[in-house]
Structure formats: structure tokens, C-alpha cells
Amino acid sequence: MAKVKNWQLGREMDFPYPEHRPKKQIAYVFDTNKCIACQTCTMACKTTWTVGKGQEYVFWNNVESKPWGYYPLGWDVKVLELLGQQKWDGDKYAGKTIFEAAPKGEPALGYAPEDLDYASPNLGEDECKDVIKGTEDHYIKGPVHSNWGFYLARICNHCTYPACVAACPRKAIYKRDEDGIVLVDQSRCRGYRECVKACPYKKPYYNNTTRVSEKCIACYPKVENSEMPQCVTTCIGKIRLQGFKSHPDKIRKNNPMDYLIHVRKIALPLYAQLGTEPNVYYIPPMHVDPKYLKQMFGPGAEKAVQMYRNAGQDKELLAALLLFGSTEKRIEAFKIKGEMTVGYDKDGKEIVSVPLTEPAIVRPAKVEQSGAYLYNNT
Amino acid sequence: MNIIKTLSLTAVFVLSVVSVSFAAGNVLTSKAITGAIPSSPADKVWETTASVEMDLLPQIVAVPSIGTATISKARVWSVNNGTEIAFKLEWFDSTRDEALNMPDKYSDACAIQFPLKDSDKPNLAMGEKDKPVYIVHWKAAWEKDTAMGYQDVEHAYPNYNVDGYPLVKTVENKAVYPVNSFSDEAKAFMAGIAAKNPVSNTDRRVPVEELNAEGFGTLTSQSSQDANGKGIWDYAYWKVVITRKLMTDDTADTVLSKERTSIISFAVWDGSKGNIGARKNIYEGEWLNLKIE
Ligand code: SF4
Ligand code: SF4
Numbered sequence: 001m002a003k004v005k006n007w008q009l010g011r012e013m014d015f016p017y018p019e020h021r022p023k024k025q026i027a028y029v030f031d032t033n034k035c036i037a038c039q040t041c042t043m044a045c046k047t048t049w050t051v052g053k054g055q056e057y058v059f060w061n062n063v064e065s066k067p068w069g070y071y072p073l074g075w076d077v078k079v080l081e082l083l084g085q086q087k088w089d090g091d092k093y094a095g096k097t098i099f100e101a102a103p104k105g106e107p108a109l110g111y112a113p114e115d116l117d118y119a120s121p122n123l124g125e126d127e128c129k130d131v132i133k134g135t136e137d138h139y140i141k142g143p144v145h146s147n148w149g150f151y152l153a154r155i156c157n158h159c160t161y162p163a164c165v166a167a168c169p170r171k172a173i174y175k176r177d178e179d180g181i182v183l184v185d186q187s188r189c190r191g192y193r194e195c196v197k198a199c200p201y202k203k204p205y206y207n208n209t210t211r212v213s214e215k216c217i218a219c220y221p222k223v224e225n226s227e228m229p230q231c232v233t234t235c236i237g238k239i240r241l242q243g244f245k246s247h248p249d250k251i252r253k254n255n256p257m258d259y260l261i262h263v264r265k266i267a268l269p270l271y272a273q274l275g276t277e278p279n280v281y282y283i284p285p286m287h288v289d290p291k292y293l294k295q296m297f298g299p300g301a302e303k304a305v306q307m308y309r310n311a312g313q314d315k316e317l318l319a320a321l322l323l324f325g326s327t328e329k330r331i332e333a334f335k336i337k338g339e340m341t342v343g344y345d346k347d348g349k350e351i352v353s354v355p356l357t358e359p360a361i362v363r364p365a366k367v368e369q370s371g372a373y374l375y376n377n378t
Numbered sequence: 379m380n381i382i383k384t385l386s387l388t389a390v391f392v393l394s395v396v397s398v399s400f401a402a403g404n405v406l407t408s409k410a411i412t413g414a415i416p417s418s419p420a421d422k423v424w425e426t427t428a429s430v431e432m433d434l435l436p437q438i439v440a441v442p443s444i445g446t447a448t449i450s451k452a453r454v455w456s457v458n459n460g461t462e463i464a465f466k467l468e469w470f471d472s473t474r475d476e477a478l479n480m481p482d483k484y485s486d487a488c489a490i491q492f493p494l495k496d497s498d499k500p501n502l503a504m505g506e507k508d509k510p511v512y513i514v515h516w517k518a519a520w521e522k523d524t525a526m527g528y529q530d531v532e533h534a535y536p537n538y539n540v541d542g543y544p545l546v547k548t549v550e551n552k553a554v555y556p557v558n559s560f561s562d563e564a565k566a567f568m569a570g571i572a573a574k575n576p577v578s579n580t581d582r583r584v585p586v587e588e589l590n591a592e593g594f595g596t597l598t599s600q601s602s603q604d605a606n607g608k609g610i611w612d613y614a615y616w617k618v619v620i621t622r623k624l625m626t627d628d629t630a631d632t633v634l635s636k637e638r639t640s641i642i643s644f645a646v647w648d649g650s651k652g653n654i655g656a657r658k659n660i661y662e663g664e665w666l667n668l669k670i671e
Contacts, residue, residue, distance in 0.1 A: 052543060056538065105444070112652065114482045115481055170597070171595055187575050192654050205481070208480060208530070210571050
């Protein structure tokens with residue numbers, strides 16, 4: 001095991017390979033507050049990449065209802081349970097990662113999902129509180145809590161320290177130096193499924209026809225062409241933005257990724273404590289128990305929620321957030337110009353501009369001429 | 379990584395010391411026979427051939443490993459007719475695991491390993507750099523593929539329904555055809571097949587595969603496949619015969635010849651225990667001597 005720096009944990013950690021950061025690191029920001037679970041992203045991904053035989057159950061992108069929805073069933077509670085209770089000491093993680101907690105002879109602490117875990121995508125959909133009573137009849141037991149829920153859109157995190165890479169005994173999985181995208185070599189994989197077992201996010205999938213493992217490829221043909229992936233550009237809720245993020249020591253403030261992740265720290269990694277340094281960052285949901293958010297998004301979750309609540313008064317933050325869903329092209333830099341937020345491509349060419357505030361027109365509920373009341377008048 | 383390397387070097391060192399004192403029981407004799415070599419584990423010739431019982435240990439040198447052996451004993455026989463050689467392996471396994479077409483299913487399997495070069499005594503864990511090994515691997519899943527046709531989604535989930543697959547014509551609203559009937563264009567949607575990955579071979583003719591390795595994680599399927607085999611599951615025993623020519627034209631195959639003592643080793647996997655790849659049982663952690671009569 002080598003010692004590597006994991007900035008999300010605020011400390012060094014063990015990893016089977018020495019630290020090597022790619023020239024560029026693909027990153028995403030997902031705003032959970034805007035997701036409506038329409039699954040357009042899921043279907044966009046499915047129809048683009050996983051429509052072949054053997055991939056019937058495969059969802060490189062899935063959107064699950066939290067707290068009770070999962071794909072595969074119970075993936076996160078299972079990993080958290082294996083890991084046991086762990087602690088954050090301020091911004092520093094004082095617990096064990098999946099690499100540090102690996103049993104002897106295992107590359108990481110993990111488990112292999114069962115076939116039935118994949119049988120009902122998002123079982124528990126929209127169950128917030130009452131359906132789960134912790135009784136024998138239900139598919140999962142848990143505490144009853146006050147009424148809250150949100151949608152968690154998930155893809156491969158193209159981790160800096162990928163558990164899938166760490167676990168593959170054949171070195172058939174690699175992280176590209178040019179953009180940090182993690183790929184499974186389809187000609188080398190022998191279907192051992194060590195990646196499926198080790199990835200805490202359960203994002204590699206076994207193909208039942210080809211008998212090898214596959215995973216999200218970050219739509220690399222689009223990314224190489226300065227476009228954002230399918231799940232990002234088709235998102236109905238405009239919750240997603242993809243770019244490249246810098247190391248926290250070398251941030252560029254006008255890069256929307258760096259700005260949201262490192263400058264404002266409003267976009268947070270999912271279960272950073274697992275230790276893979278995931279690169280999909282989430283703006284946490286506003287109406288959720290802070291304890292749950294801390295477990296899921298780390299110690300910065302509450303602050304991020306407060307910042308988000310205040311986004312309307314925070315012009316620069318708003319400027320970054322309004323870029324979401326505004327273009328198919330990747331925005332490498334942004335700037336406020338008057339009352340507009342403007343996005344630029346890698347050559348500094350303007351590709352999009354979005355008004356910071358839309359004009360609001362208030363229509364009276366009652367039409368005077370006819371005396372009729374208008375409903376759903378937006 | 380360094381630790382593993384040191385460990386394996388130590389293992390090699392220990393092995394070479396131990397090998398000097400191989401007891402009589404540690405020699406597998408390939409009995410000379412006349413006529414065709416047996417292609418079936420049920421062949422009568424095995425009844426009159428001496429066997430060696432092997433204690434199996436969990437593979438623990440490399441990660442991932444298994445903590446305890448899932449198959450603790452296996453028996454091995456060998457006969458040859460001067461041109462071809464056959465090995466029979468037999469082990470107790472109460473579960474018949476022959477599916478690789480579901481995400482949580484693994485296949486029972488066995489493998490025989492030889493040093494590629496006669497003079498070498500490579501690291502038992504898949505050989506080492508410049509000391510390659512030659513492996514013949516049998517899998518229960520491949521046995522089923524060859525006997526019943528490629529085992530696919532429709533075999534794992536007989537009642538499954540699908541709207542369609544790209545570029546595959548639906549007839550009577552069904553798109554459930556053997557993948558071998560797909561056009562090359564349609565097969566392009568199955569990456570492992572399109573990338574010509576040997577494990578994605580949907581048209582397997584034999585249940586065994588010849589491979590080479592130069593250390594852990596380097597296992598590579600051979601371009602020329604010269605071995606054959608046959609496995610049967612008989613009252614909770616797997617009985618597997620693996621056959622090949624003593625000498626082939628393929629330089630990646632170990633040359634076996636009469637009046638020569640070679641070394642050989644074995645591995646066995648139990649699918650229902652999650653055994654796959656390095657999660658396997660190996661013969662006592664050392665090489666066995668093979669004497670070809
Ligand atoms: S999310 Fe899982 S599959 Fe994706 S890079 Fe990280 S460890 Fe690998
Ligand atoms: S398309 Fe967007 S809004 Fe719809 S489910 Fe996916 S992430 Fe959520």
C-alpha cells in the first residue's frame with residue numbers, strides 16, 4: 001500500500017498504487033434540489049450505451065429516491081454497515097476508508113451484489129417516511145423519520161483513487177491521463193467482477209452476454225469533442241454541469257467546477273469517507289435531516305445548504321448555477337457581464353449567456369373581462 | 379506491491395528447496411497406453427491407472443485471495459499414448475455451478491499449469507517475468523456452452539422480455555435470438571464480443587482454453603487453441619478430462635515428452651463460493667513432479 005493524499009478527507013490514506021493525478025480530471029456537479037426523477041438522464045444513457053444484449057439490467061446512470069431507494073438494492077447502507085460507525089474530526093476524516101478497512105487478502109472492503117439486488121431498480125421510490133415501518137413485511141428495515149426525501153442521480157464518479165482500479169488483478173481498468181476518465185478494457189477483462197465487488201458505488205456492471213464487466217465511459221467521444229455527456233445535456237431539470245476540476249492547490253476561480261467545488265464548497269463529494277475521492281459533486285438537498293446529509297456529503301453539508309438558500313442574493317454563485325443546462329458545450333470559464341452570466345469554451349470563445357434574473361410578470365388570478373379565474377397560469 | 383513480490387520470491391526459494399525431496403507420492407506418473415487416449419472421464423482406462431491424491435490450499439500469495447480452501451482435496455490421473463496426453467481431475471463439489479450469465483454466478487473450474495520452458499521453475503502463482511507458464515483451463519460453464527449452446531440471458535432468465543436490440547429484427551414481437559445469429563453490426567453493441575475478448579466467445583467449440591502467463595494478472599489466452607476436454611458432474615463429483623498433444627506446433631505450448639520428468643500444478647475453483655480468478659484452491663502451494671512413461 002502506498003500513502004496518497006486525499007483532499008476530501010483532509011489527510012493521507014492507503015491506496016495500492018502511488019498518487020498519480022491525471023493532467024485533467026473530469027468532474028460533474030449535480031444540484032439535487034432541482035432533480036425531479038424524470039429519469040431522462042437514465043434513458044439517455046441507456047439508449048446511448050447499454051442497449052445491447054446482456055445489459056438489460058445495467059444502468060450506468062440511475063436516479064434513486066433517498067432515503068429508501070437504491071440501485072442496486074441497499075448499496076450504500078450495505079457499504080456503510082460493513083464499514084461500521086466512523087467519525088469526522090472537523091474537516092478531517094478520522095475513520096477508516098474502504099482501503100484501510102480491507103480484510104486480509106482483499107483489495108478493499110466491499111461486497112458482491114446479488115442478482116435480486118438488481119431486480120427492482122429504485123424499489124422504495126418516493127417512499128419518504130410512512131411506508132417503511134421497520135416491520136417484517138418490508139424489504140428493508142429502518143427507523144421511521146420525519147417526512148423528507150430527495151432524488152439522488154448517480155453515475156460512475158471517475159474517482160481519483162478508483163476502487164475498481166485497485167481491485168482489478170489484471171489491470172484491465174485504467175484511468176486516462178488526459179481527462180481522468182476510468183475505463184474497463186473490454187478486450188482484457190476476464191469477468192472476475194472484482195471491480196463490482198470493490199466499487200462502493202456499485203457502478204461497474206457485469207454483462208450477462210459478454211461475461212465481462214462494463215462501466216460508465218463518461219461519454220468520452222463527446223467529452224473529447226468539448227461537449228458534455230448525454231446524462232448532462234439531456235437533463236430536464238438542468239441539474240447537471242460537467243467540466244474539469246483542478247487540484248485544490250491550483251484552482252482557477254473562473255472555472256465553474258473549481259468555483260463550485262473548491263472556492264464556494266457548495267458542491268460536495270458523495271460518501272467521501274469511503275476514500276475513492278469521487279469526482280461527481282452534489283449540491284445537497286435543502287429539506288433533509290442535516291445528520292443524514294453529513295453522513296452522505298460530509299461535514300460541509302449544512303453550510304452548503306445555507307449557501308444555496310441564499311443563492312438568490314449571491315450574484316456570483318447564481319452566475320455559476322445558471323450555467324447548468326444552458327448549453328451542450330463544455331464551459332471552461334465564466335464571467336458576469338452586466339446582468340448576464342457568460343460561459344466560454346477552451347479557446348475563450350463565448351458559447352452561452354444567461355440572464356441572472358428572468359423578467360417576472362405577475363398575472364392577476366381573475367380575468368376582469370370574463371370574470372373567470374385562471375388556474376395553473378404560469 | 380513490493381511486499382507481494384518479496385513474498386513470492388520467498389515462496390519460490392522455499393519451493394526449490396522442498397522440491398529436492400519430493401516423496402514418491404508427489405510424483406504423478408502418466409501411464410503409457412496404446413490406442414486412443416480417453417476423451418471421457420468415464421473411460422475404463424482410468425480404473426486401472428494409479429492416481430495421486432492432492433491436498434489443496436487456498437491461494438494466498440496474491441490479492442485477492444481466499445481465507446480457507448473451498449475444495450480441500452482433488453485426485454489426478456494421467457495417461458499418454460506417445461502422441462497425446464490426458465489428465466483426469468476429480469473433486470467433490472456438492473453444487474454444480476455452470477452459469478456465467480448472471481451477475482452473481484461463478485463457474486466451477488479447474489486448471490493445469492506447466493512451466494513453458496522445461497528448465498524453469500517459475501513462481502507457482504502464474505509464473506513470473508521471463509519464466510512464463512502454460513495453462514489449460516476448464517470451466518463448467520464452457521462445458522455447458524459447448525454441450526447446449528451459448529448460455530445467455532434467455533437461459534438465465536427464461537421469462538424475460540425485451541423490446542428489442544439494436545439492429546436485430548424482431549419476429550412475432552420477440553427479439554430473443556441466439557446471439558450467434560446477430561449480424562456483426564448488431565454485435566457491435568456488445569463490447570466484449572466486438573473487442574474479440576476470448577471470454578466473450580459465443581461460439582465455443584471446446585470447454586477448455588489454453589493460456590500463458592508471466593506473473594500474476596498477465597493471463598493471456600492463446601491465439602492457437604490445441605487442447606480439448608470433457609467434464610461431467612457425477613454424484614457431487616466433478617470429473618474432468620483434459621487432453622492435448624505432447625508436442626504441438628505452437629511455441630506457446632509446453633513441450634511434454636516421454637522419459638522426461640516435468641513439473642505440473644493444479645488449481646480448482648468452486649463457483650458457488652465465489653471462486654474466480656485468483657480466488658482459488660491450489661495444489662499444496664508447490665509444483666508436483668510429472669513423469670511421462
Ligand atoms: S465510482 Fe466505482 S467504478 Fe467509478 S471510478 Fe469510482 S470505484 Fe471505479
Ligand atoms: S434528467 Fe435530470 S432531472 Fe431528470 S432524473 Fe435525471 S438528473 Fe434528475
